[in-house]
Amino acid sequence: MSSRLKDVAARAGVSVRTVSNVVSGSATVAAETRQRVQEVIEELGYRPNLAARSLRAGRTGIIGLAIPELHSPYFSELAGLLVEEAQRRSWTVVIDQTRGDADAERRLLTRGGGRVVDGLIISPWALDPAELTELAATTAPAVPLVLLGERSPRGTLDRVAVDNVAAADDATTHLLRIGRRRIAAIGLQPHLQNGTAQQRAQGYHRALERAGHPRPAEALQRPVAALHRADGARAMTELLDGPERPDAVFAFSDELALGALHMAHQRGLRVPEDIAVVGFDDIEDGRYSHPPLTTIAPDKHQIALRSLQCLADRIYSPDNAVPAQDLTVPHRLVVRGTA
Amino acid sequence: MSSRLKDVAARAGVSVRTVSNVVSGSATVAAETRQRVQEVIEELGYRPNLAARSLRAGRTGIIGLAIPELHSPYFSELAGLLVEEAQRRSWTVVIDQTRGDADAERRLLTRGGGRVVDGLIISPWALDPAELTELAATTAPAVPLVLLGERSPRGTLDRVAVDNVAAADDATTHLLRIGRRRIAAIGLQPHLQNGTAQQRAQGYHRALERAGHPRPAEALQRPVAALHRADGARAMTELLDGPERPDAVFAFSDELALGALHMAHQRGLRVPEDIAVVGFDDIEDGRYSHPPLTTIAPDKHQIALRSLQCLADRIYSPDNAVPAQDLTVPHRLVVRGTA
DNA sequence: ATCGCTGCATGCAACGTTGCAATACCCTTC
DNA sequence: GAAGGGTATTGCAACGTTGCATGCAGCGAT
Numbered sequence: 001m002s003s004r005l006k007d008v009a010a011r012a013g014v015s016v017r018t019v020s021n022v023v024s025g026s027a028t029v030a031a032e033t034r035q036r037v038q039e040v041i042e043e044l045g046y047r048p049n050l051a052a053r054s055l056r057a058g059r060t061g062i063i064g065l066a067i068p069e070l071h072s073p074y075f076s077e078l079a080g081l082l083v084e085e086a087q088r089r090s091w092t093v094v095i096d097q098t099r100g101d102a103d104a105e106r107r108l109l110t111r112g113g114g115r116v117v118d119g120l121i122i123s124p125w126a127l128d129p130a131e132l133t134e135l136a137a138t139t140a141p142a143v144p145l146v147l148l149g150e151r152s153p154r155g156t157l158d159r160v161a162v163d164n165v166a167a168a169d170d171a172t173t174h175l176l177r178i179g180r181r182r183i184a185a186i187g188l189q190p191h192l193q194n195g196t197a198q199q200r201a202q203g204y205h206r207a208l209e210r211a212g213h214p215r216p217a218e219a220l221q222r223p224v225a226a227l228h229r230a231d232g233a234r235a236m237t238e239l240l241d242g243p244e245r246p247d248a249v250f251a252f253s254d255e256l257a258l259g260a261l262h263m264a265h266q267r268g269l270r271v272p273e274d275i276a277v278v279g280f281d282d283i284e285d286g287r288y289s290h291p292p293l294t295t296i297a298p299d300k301h302q303i304a305l306r307s308l309q310c311l312a313d314r315i316y317s318p319d320n321a322v323p324a325q326d327l328t329v330p331h332r333l334v335v336r337g338t339a
Numbered sequence: 340m341s342s343r344l345k346d347v348a349a350r351a352g353v354s355v356r357t358v359s360n361v362v363s364g365s366a367t368v369a370a371e372t373r374q375r376v377q378e379v380i381e382e383l384g385y386r387p388n389l390a391a392r393s394l395r396a397g398r399t400g401i402i403g404l405a406i407p408e409l410h411s412p413y414f415s416e417l418a419g420l421l422v423e424e425a426q427r428r429s430w431t432v433v434i435d436q437t438r439g440d441a442d443a444e445r446r447l448l449t450r451g452g453g454r455v456v457d458g459l460i461i462s463p464w465a466l467d468p469a470e471l472t473e474l475a476a477t478t479a480p481a482v483p484l485v486l487l488g489e490r491s492p493r494g495t496l497d498r499v500a501v502d503n504v505a506a507a508d509d510a511t512t513h514l515l516r517i518g519r520r521r522i523a524a525i526g527l528q529p530h531l532q533n534g535t536a537q538q539r540a541q542g543y544h545r546a547l548e549r550a551g552h553p554r555p556a557e558a559l560q561r562p563v564a565a566l567h568r569a570d571g572a573r574a575m576t577e578l579l580d581g582p583e584r585p586d587a588v589f590a591f592s593d594e595l596a597l598g599a600l601h602m603a604h605q606r607g608l609r610v611p612e613d614i615a616v617v618g619f620d621d622i623e624d625g626r627y628s629h630p631p632l633t634t635i636a637p638d639k640h641q642i643a644l645r646s647l648q649c650l651a652d653r654i655y656s657p658d659n660a661v662p663a664q665d666l667t668v669p670h671r672l673v674v675r676g677t678a
Numbered sequence: 679a680t681c682g683c684t685g686c687a688t689g690c691a692a693c694g695t696t697g698c699a700a701t702a703c704c705c706t707t708c
Numbered sequence: 709g710a711a712g713g714g715t716a717t718t719g720c721a722a723c724g725t726t727g728c729a730t731g732c733a734g735c736g737a738t
Binding site for chain 4 (some may be wrong): 692
């Protein structure tokens, strides 16, 4: 059994309340008393019981981070930054993996999220933003919520993301500028109500259009089941075996790009001479691929920082008084070796 | 405000206790009553308050996972598996990043770990296993603890790991078998009391010795500050600029290996013809590098499974009655394209 | 000497849950 | 019809913490 306020109080010869005051520092305590209590705290190794505190305060000091999968580099890099930044605010982060499972995301909002965590940062994947908004609105005690990437209809929920359309446009424009003409896209997700993929596709089209290109053939726009390397490799195979061989590929994620790059090597193509590649995410691996990957780098640090700030505003605001925010974080094109 | 047992009880016309019985399913409740209570629970959207439960039960249902850094692929892959497996046991995982900081690891054991989590799975990095054991023993309420990788002196703490010596031996032996003679090692960490690196170095030496090779020159054994790609690239540079150019490299982690591979490409070397590379960890990226990385694959799934099992045994056992276990999980050599 | 003020310390109650032990009820059996 | 046994339900207390209100002492001002 470990020591409680009561034990410290008894040993220091003061009341429980006074020890509590020393610990929290909220009320005035005489220097001498504080000193004595502090010593006893050290001596007994007193640690506040978080469960009791939470019960009393109605807060747990825990926030949730819901991402599709932790082993994906983009999310693990982001999660790392978030955990670190949360620590600075003395929050603890629990990570949930939704694995692209709509039910898992649903459960998180209605059940899991409901009582354990003070707030939730969620990067939706399988769940339609509309349903998500609906769920968030109808869940009994509203969990403070911040969306990563997906926009909720009519901006009813806080959201932090890069400007996906502009970023995809930048990537495509770069490929045009270096003289590419048959630019393929890898990463469309027509089967999902997935705003992110749609937005990136939109940026891709916008750039081509502005440059006076005809709308690219369907065969050049490759859908994927997920954003893993394997999917990128598969899509690349399809492209290389397709009717019109592209001279450039814009992949909607670095993992897809690396898979595509891998396949290009397998087929004996030179990158970027035979085929240029641009990715999206700026994951660590891309810096060390061969050749190093040209990519769109979202400011992940900003994403972590601002989504936590957003969540804090909502958690500490009385009665949802804060209006929903839609924060756009900066991105930049990082030109390395593949395009 | 959200509903409590009290609210459900009032509405269903039963006592608080009966509702509690329905929720927990522990005591006998008449079918009819159960039905009615269930309906009210649905209607009001009642969710148990975890803080109150924890306070009462003395358990939080939260376990900690302390790893050096989340953005490193090996750890994020492992963390993903652990989170998933923990979910199956209805545990919540909070992840702490120690960033190779000894103080952070110390704090975790004495302070953080003390009261928040029911148990802790820790992959020590900066902390000497001896000090770690010492700390664990002297901390007031002993936190159930499982070590990943590092062994505690005289096996006083539970531990899950691969046989690092044998695995490193396997990797080195493979390089010998394909005809390499000047085999370098990247990843030594003489400045840390880091058992893992020492063990891998030991396996490397053992394999060379058994094959009748002289002890490799110091210049072939490259120390690193950390296990990132950048460190691997740097070490590779040193090797290529060194007095004796190796024809093979055994890197103590895949990240190091990928950094080394990158540098080999930069210098215009052919892999594996000019220089062979073997890594350690079997991270996803290695499967898509060019060429795909030959590596030692620890059974990560087993690591997750068994460390949780171990922790469960300790948490649910009365009074530390369970003896400390030292579990060795299997590994295998995965031959791909770099060696 | 009395009053009010400030600084410090304290007691009570409540957060929502569950273990324990007791009670009320019904049905069977002699 | 009473005793016995089981089933169903309940009240009380406690887990450790903190908000609120209050108490107490000492001080300077009136």
